[in-house]
Amino acid sequence: MTATAARTSPRKRASNGATRRNDADEIGLDALVGHAGYAVRRFQIWIFQDFIKTLGAVDIRPTQYSVLTVIGANPGLSQMAVAKRLGIERARLVHLLDSLEQRRLVKRIKSKADRRSHALHLTTQGEAALAKFKQLAAEHERHVEDKIGKANRERLLQILAGFT
Template sequence: MTDIPAADPMPRDRKVRRSIDLDVLTGHLGYSLRRAQVWVFQDFIRTLSVLDIRPAQYSVLVVIGANPGLSQAELADRLAIERARLVHMLDHLQHRGLTERLPSPTDRRTHALQLTREGQKLLKRAKALAARHEARLGEKLGPEARTQMLELLKVFVQK
């Protein structure tokens, strides 16, 4: 007769977690930013999943929507996305019928990016979902802390 191990009487998510000392990590800004970023991204990914859009794709759609005719190089530079990765992402978005590359009116070597009608519709829905996500962040932080955090982080995102 083979011994079958007994089922764990307490599911993993109900076990009492041992307190683990993070030592100096609790004072590291980078560690805290990364942990916050993981929470924010997981929530944002879940929020946009109904549209099958990832956070980077959302950013690309937003910037193209706000800047029709933008070149791929300008977009990659502004969002700090590796150009090869951006090309792959734009191929995917174009295949879905959300974006299109048109000949640039000023430079034959580049493309002018724009949203299709379908892309504009999807972006409108995505912005509404993103607003809900931002509201959850505001609830977690409080409105004043949210505003303060945005101001503090601008030093990293403005060029």
């Protein structure tokens, strides 16, 4: 079994022993093909790398973008609410907000209603910046379209809509 080695491209001559195969180009994945998780993982890596590169000039990573977007769309939210909504741990959100606050994109305002919590808002500077980020994110989304096709991207969003 396992003799799926359909050799193409006689690049280097199989050396001497039977141990050596072709270097990297024709390696069967066997059961891995057919696993949704594997395909999704590889795709997710690709998509994040493109996002990071496309938003590289403004130094915004996917998680930061998601936080800014949610705050922008729902000003006054508490850290707990944002963390729950995005599936981020509140401990982690603390550092994310520290960074965004240092960059003057976000403000933590002590809530009068609940003095434990902070109401999160974008600064005016943050609003302007987010507008720019959204343009770049849209460009990134076009890269996705170029990669898998417009119709496939639509279908993908539809299939995964349940994960919000």
